[in-house]
Amino acid sequence: MKMVVSLLLVLFLHHGVPISSFSLQMAPFEDFQLLAPDAKEDADRIIRSAMNTTIVYDRLAYMTDTIGPRFSGTPALEQAIDWIVARAQEDGIIVKTENVMVPRWVRGREFANLIAPRRKSLRMLGLGGSVGTGGTTLRAEAIVVSSFVELDRQKENIRGKIVVYNQEFVSYSETVVYRGYGASRAEAYGAVAALVRSITPFGIQTPHTGSMHSSNIPAASITIEDAMMFARMQARGQTLQIELYMEAHALLDAQSRNIILEIPGCTYSDEYVIVGGHTDSWDIADGAMDDGGGAFVSWEAVRLIHALGLRPLRTIRAVLWTNEENGARGAESYADNHASELIRHSIALESDVGTFSPNGISFAGSSDARRILELIGGSLLSEIGSGNVSGVSVGEDVSFLNANGVPSGSLNVEDVRCGSDDNNPCLPYSHAPYPAFDEDNFLKSGYFWYHHTAADTIDKLSSRQLQHCAATLGVWVYAIANLPFLLPR
DSSP states (O other): OOEEEOHHHHHHGGGTOOGGGSOEEEOOOTTSOSSOTTHHHHHHHHHHHHTTOOHHHHHHHHHHHHTOOOOTTSHHHHHHHHHHHHHHHHTTOEEEEEEEEEEEEEOOSEEEEEEESSOEEEOEEEOBTOOOOTTSOEEEEEEEESSHHHHHHTGGGOTTSEEEEOOOOSOHHHHTHHHHHHHHHHHTTTOSEEEEEOSOSOOSSOOOOOBOOOOSSOEEEEOHHHHHHHHHHHHTTOOEEEEEEEOOEEEEEEEEEEEEEEEOOSSEEEEEEEEEEEOOOOTTOOOIIIIIHHHHHHHHHHHHHHHTTOOOSEEEEEEEESOTTTTOHHHHHHHHHTGGGGGGEEEEEEOOSOOSEEEEEOOBSOHHHHHHHHHHHHHHTGGGTOOEEOOOOOOHHHHHHHTTTOOEEEEEEEOTTTSOGGGOTTSSSOOSSOOOOOHHHHTTSTHHHHTTSTTOOGGGSOHHHHHHHHHHHHHHHHHHHTSSSOOOO
């Protein structure tokens, strides 16, 4: 049985009638097929070509090893953007850049020490956007809380102290609020600083940085191990004294750029299918996983389609956004600059949750569009295990497009550190039947072992998995670009 659309949809699609006015039907209508007759052949060519090279790993290793961290507002990020632009031009891809003004936050020198009941140097990282300690070393008694509820309960005991959050990792989305709002919540009760247990399910004395919301007190992340030790000390009745020094400060905004890699559509060149990731990383991380891998597999998806001489009906764009980590100004700028085009964006896909074994995509859009994507995935990607459509989450960068009505999604991946043998990167492919994407499992996966740390390096990634992700995205965007209509909203 083939999925087809009402012929009225085809007749009126390019004449201003909203696509959401029509409903899809499941019917054996042979005169109008959703997928082109050569869709499977083209998909298989993309997959074969992707799995016959190591170009993503090679390029990503070179960039991360040679340039290193690519924090917004730094020369290193602009050097990386220049390098990507030059290599993409060598690929023969149309390359554009769009200027973006990005925030400039400087970490400076920083340290923290436990000074009572014993002296211990603490592994710490100031949180992005934090203020400094005003050129002095701040010394104060610390109080440990395990939640915002406990913070509120202890509000009379907080003034003049350093609040240490020892919150248990439940999932990233539930736990990251402590990094985001821990300082401002503590400041409201008179705290002089906040130390937040790193947002990760697992640590080896590794602090994880990340953005925080505005506060007038300094804030930093500490390791899981130290936060748990402080809680044990406090439970014994021991008084904790901590010293903290941070030079963190903000400078004027700096200019950066989004990169747009484009294959023009041969029929509907003013309609777009978007795939992308972000080029920036935190200042302490090489950013191979977050999100060099996502940006580079998006680039590779476009390169594969171009190298094979495939001609999509619609324009395919790989957008490599800047400044996702501490502002999302690149995503905001793209949405603003292309506001008049957004009605003609069929879908926007993002890869920013790691580039491990791809399972499929999540999707936030209409039920009709989801049914179309399920048909594409089942028809073209089931043999390599990445045709599932599971969940509704979208990444930070495409969320700006989704908020403007663009159907959006994210590449779903399974992490071999907590998956089954089906996810083993040493196997040729992940074979069907493939396990359903489990968001709760992902949110506790190895991705968050390295997320926003100095351990986010190229050795955490597999060349084969990177190419598997690129093949998956290449098939998705090429098939969507070749639909007889824009995805219904």
